[in-house]
Amino acid sequence: MASQPPRPTEAFERECLPWLADVRAFALALTRRPADADDLAQETFLKALRAFSTFQPGSNAKAWLFTVARRLHIDRHRRAQVRPQPLAEQPLEESGLDPAGGAGPGEASTPPGGWSRFTPEQVRAAIEAVPEPFRMAVVLRDLHGLAYDEVAEVLDVAPGTVMSRLHRGRECVRRHLVSLLDTGR
């Protein structure tokens, strides 16, 4: 009897399934709604399974899955004729979260009591408050550990843009957290 060829799903399971929780978390960051995130995550994996032959062995499967998820998310918006959140650079000054208003990285200045006084929930809320597209850079780098070039690939932007968005997004988070101290929350 002829030897069995390897089943494509075996490689898929090995490469992609370990990232299931990450993809769902990223989908949640994209959609901001758990039910939508579940749908998107499922659709992402199903599409990835069908397109697994295009996956480059040895490359970062998580980044590849994130790319699939983000494109699906954009497609969904298009199909629903819902305008997605703008992906172009939005002036932070307009968002009221402009980090240029004094906070340089040196002022990442440890707040009284240190950064450890903030809870993960507060950090999550602060990241949620970051306007697009800066939030996505923070999510991909700080929450999911993607390298700059991988973030660039997922977001389909230049690596330099990633640096800029990431820094500005982080500053938004920092200011948000510091503001919690000011308001005594």
Added chain:
Amino acid sequence: MSLHTTPPLGSGPTGPDPMRRTTAWHADPLEVDRWLDGEGSPAEREARARDLARDPALAARVEARKAFLGLLATGRSPSPQDAVAEARLREALAREASSPAPARMRLLRRWQGWAAAAAVLLVALGAWSGWGLSRAIAVETPAEMAVRLLDWIPSGSEGVAGCAEAGPSPQTFVLVQDGELEIRACEEGTEGQDLSRALLRRPEELPAVGFVAVPAPGARRSSEIGITEMGKDGVVVFDVLDHGKRVYLAVDAASLRQRHPGKGDAWTCAACHGTARQAMDNPHRIVLRRLR
């Protein structure tokens, strides 16, 4: 004090170097983040590490930034819904993964075309050489078909009974069991005796055609392999190919289900849960796909 105003390295007793003030990496907050994120070439990182080693004040400021970035990572903590969502997702993926890939289906169809041509050739050769038509088809082509079909069965499957049958009696079956291929000639009515795990039916007795049963990932037992429905006692096993030649995968009757009248191609898997229909996905073990 901001890194924007940090005196660049090289300033000291000899005074600041205006060129370095504008180019020092640590004067650029994006570059500081890039350092902390582990980006940059080895040579670049080595040089920056030396800068930090030489300037404790700078190192302290960078360290403060590092603490902040470390805080950001705590925002990624699992939620209680994660486990439930993951379970649902895994189930959906298992269903999808157990269905034949489009490419495989295309290959099968392409192969069917070649098989048809080969069958015609065999028939012609058989007739020319004086062999009987049924003998030529029964011994050769069904075996090839069975082997091809069984290529779909994951390695490690145990007790797989794959059968091919064609032509009038005496019927010839190709049995693949536990990885061994053998051809048996069976007298009509003795099929069940010949095949310990499967009760075969002749094509015209099959209640449904046009499906192929594909084992789900991880299927280990023969009862998890095939599917069908048949009268009261039986099996079936599909695929029924065109051109008068039929190939089956067979399983024991214990795992079978019923057809649901009025529900089209819906079947219920007795060994599984739920009802699937058409290109239907057995939630756990068996998948049926319509071939045409």
